[in-house]
Amino acid sequence: MRQTKFHGRYEAEGRTCAHPSCREAGEFRAPGMRGHGFDGPGEWQWLCLEHVREFNSGYDWFEGMSAEEIFEAQSPASGWRTESPSFRSNSGVDGMPRWADYDDPLDAIAARAAGIKSRARREAELAMDGRFSREEAMALEELGLGTDVDRARLRRRYSELVRRYHPDRNGGDRTHEAQLGKVVEAYQTLRKSRAIA
Numbered sequence: 001m002r003q004t005k006f007h008g009r010y011e012a013e014g015r016t017c018a019h020p021s022c023r024e025a026g027e028f029r030a031p032g033m034r035g036h037g038f039d040g041p042g043e044w045q046w047l048c049l050e051h052v053r054e055f056n057s058g059y060d061w062f063e064g065m066s067a068e069e070i071f072e073a074q075s076p077a078s079g080w081r082t083e084s085p086s087f088r089s090n091s092g093v094d095g096m097p098r099w100a101d102y103d104d105p106l107d108a109i110a111a112r113a114a115g116i117k118s119r120a121r122r123e124a125e126l127a128m129d130g131r132f133s134r135e136e137a138m139a140l141e142e143l144g145l146g147t148d149v150d151r152a153r154l155r156r157r158y159s160e161l162v163r164r165y166h167p168d169r170n171g172g173d174r175t176h177e178a179q180l181g182k183v184v185e186a187y188q189t190l191r192k193s194r195a196i197a
Helices: 048-058 067-074 105-128 134-143 150-163 177-191
Strands: 030-031 044-047
Touching: 044 048, 044 150, 044 177, 134 177, 150 177
Parallel strands: none
Antiparallel strands: 030 044
């Protein structure tokens, strides 16, 4: 089945219009009797151009919705809170604010931008301290440590973060594996640092 460039027409041989009194080719699809649901896509009915236009003129997308659901669907921010990595309840583990905590998408964007700016500022301050290289400053930031770190504190923080992100401690959930890799890499960088006593 191949869709042509214009009008949503599908080229298929042997398919006729679903309208009872029509024998034209059914080249346009329209929602059938069973709509889309959580158990998968619904059925399509195939219609000719004349009957798909007739179908579209009487189709009500809001059929079966309450007034509140219609209002929500027409909102400009409709769908912005969909489930994506930034909106999941565990998205705040990197120190950034969770987008799901905000009702307004602009507030969420502003909070994340402020978090990114403050993190960059802190990395720059650590690097300007003079004792740490840029890589070491980034590693300190990754582990959430300051310039007053010593070897014992570094090991404690590393152990704490490994326990937090390791799949074995999260019921086999591997969603934090990338963060775990960053923690291990940061620890390896700082473990060799001469600036840490």
